[in-house]
Amino acid sequence: MKIAVCVNHVPDTAAKINISSDGKSIDNTGVTYVVNPYDEFAIEEALKTKEKFGGDTIAISLGNESNKETLRKALAMGIDNAVLLKTEEYYDSLSVAKALAAEIKAQNSGLVFFGKQSVDFDNSIVGQLTAELLNYNCVSVVVEFELKENKIIADREIEGGKEVVETLLPAVITTQKGLNDPRYASLKGIMAAKKKVIEEKTLAKPNNFTEVIGMKKPAPKQPGKIIGTDSSAVPELVRLLREEAKVI
């Protein structure tokens, strides 16, 4: 079985994001990029599945040269091969899904893991779109995954509980926090990763259906108010919480 895992290279969640001068993209100055945190669960589940059932794992990422860093990490964690779908262009979610679907098809992979969303633009849609384009089954926001021959039983996280879903391969699974604890790269993995070549495939221009025309920062936070510094301020604090903030 060939297991694919799609990984995205995103700004570190701790990074301070600024908008660049064109008004519609991120200013990358001083921003560190990391493996999309939800994709780490996808990588781990791909590795666990391989360890259990054998097969081959491949990581696929769409983006520019810097995405190689994320692919390198996937390799260091133990993924067998990596492909970079190389582009400098903006790809909307559907364009990303189309490119990924084509690659997954070319790789002949019947089980595909995605993080449930990328923490950069939060569209939470690429996994599902890719499944549809491939005509694969899809289970999203998975917190427990079990494979028995070609049958999948997966727990999905829903408000206040879990939904247990059954489906068949081929399938796309999007992973949620709680599914597993992603491993760290091992020394052996690092040594092996250094020897591996990341395959590069240059993409044609995308045919986007959506376009980002601007970015806005949230309104600056209102400054706090100090009412007092000892217990005599409590009645006033309670009054304000009740009457102004209306939280109690």
Add this chain to the structure above:
Amino acid sequence: MIIKTNQDEIQNYLSDASNFSGNCRSVYLPFSELEIIEILKSCHQTKTKVTISGNGTGLNGGRVPQGGIIISLELMNKIISFDSTAKTITVQPGVILKDLQDYVESKKLFYPPDPTESNCFIGATVATNASGTRTFKYGPSRDYVEELRIVIPDGRIINISRNQFTAKNFNGKLIAEDGSEINFTIPNYKMPKTKNASGYFCAENMDMIDLFIGSEGTLGVISEIKLKLIDLPSSIFSCIVFFNEEINALNFIVEARDHSKNDSAENSSKKCDAQGLEFFDFNSLKLLAEKYSQIPAEAKAAVWFEQELSNNYDFIIDTWMSLINRYNGQTDKSWFAVNKNDQDKFKEFRHKIATTVNEIVTKRGLKKVGTDVAVPDKFFVEFYYLCKNKVENHNLDYAAYGHFGNSHIHLNILPKNLYEYELSQKIYSEICFEAVERNGTISAEHGIGKLKRNYLLTMYGESSIKQMAALKLVFDQNKILGIGNIFEEKYLNY
């Protein structure tokens, strides 16, 4: 300045991370050096005791008052100046270490001292000569202090740079900013050659700035600090290696330590040049296993090391790899940080062990008993087993970890009841004694404060403590500042 007198406002200032607590009348929060002078002068005249407070992250009761007032430096938290060419930064004492580190790193420079708790005030790290993981390579805070401004209890200011005032044998002399001379005798006890934070720094012909570094708020209030910075390493190789046999982990550390010291001194290509070599025993890993399911089940010990990389990446990794193989480290299950994010997670892993121990004992309504001992390298492995056996012989819960590259052990005993707590104290005391027997130290980094005074007495003997007290009296004739830190108040009355 802000003055807090309401008892419910000042509760936070009455204890530290050791859970030791005290009492005081009021807390003074000065905005400036002038205000520190004003407070100290008035207390000097009225003979009011003054305890200086950092951010409460200490582990020995140093900032815990026993009556009198507190001066907390939290409002003096400005970066005064930064010089990228000279690679120095001048700050007020209340700047938080983490903020200082982030600030200089954004300017591509680096401040190496890194105590595990980075929410401490920079002034407090100087007052306690704080160290941490990276001390193995870079030394403690002392090595980075270039200049200090200190207000002594009578209100005079001492502005002292490194190499400005040197002692003649054991005779110290300082000139205050008003031109007055301060003459004193430096105690002549021999400090251990290990990493050390026990008592005043004293040595023949010493640089007088060193007297104030690690003086635990007993000689003056630090109002300004100029620190030396170094270039920010371009990248870091960080790894947690798991071992199936504890002795292999210890021997791995011994060899990595020797390589790091020798390779870096003799060889410019610097094969092994660890920033730090940290150890975790089986019990520590067991405590962490709940939060880190990735820890290999068969691991009996782990070592975390970090090394800076330049363009010799492959060479360094190969060197470590063969060292790990030689001691049967688990190369396929060890953790390797591939980016800053992972490095921070490893740091968090190290920090977690200390916080987990604290959580457990706090839930039991008790306090942990944790050693801070260090011994000369040649005794290290034998000493480690001696400490461990002492605890195991009494069937006490414990976790052993620490800066083993510096032969520095945090053996944490987790008592389950009051009887075990008292037993732990007894074992702690025995371990301190054994460390002193081997020319080691009872406190390598936490300092003495109010909780370890008796052990300092064991380490240096009463006549040395009296010399320290006599030295303090030169700066603090009215016995007001940091009373009870390092030695008991009674020594000031001989």
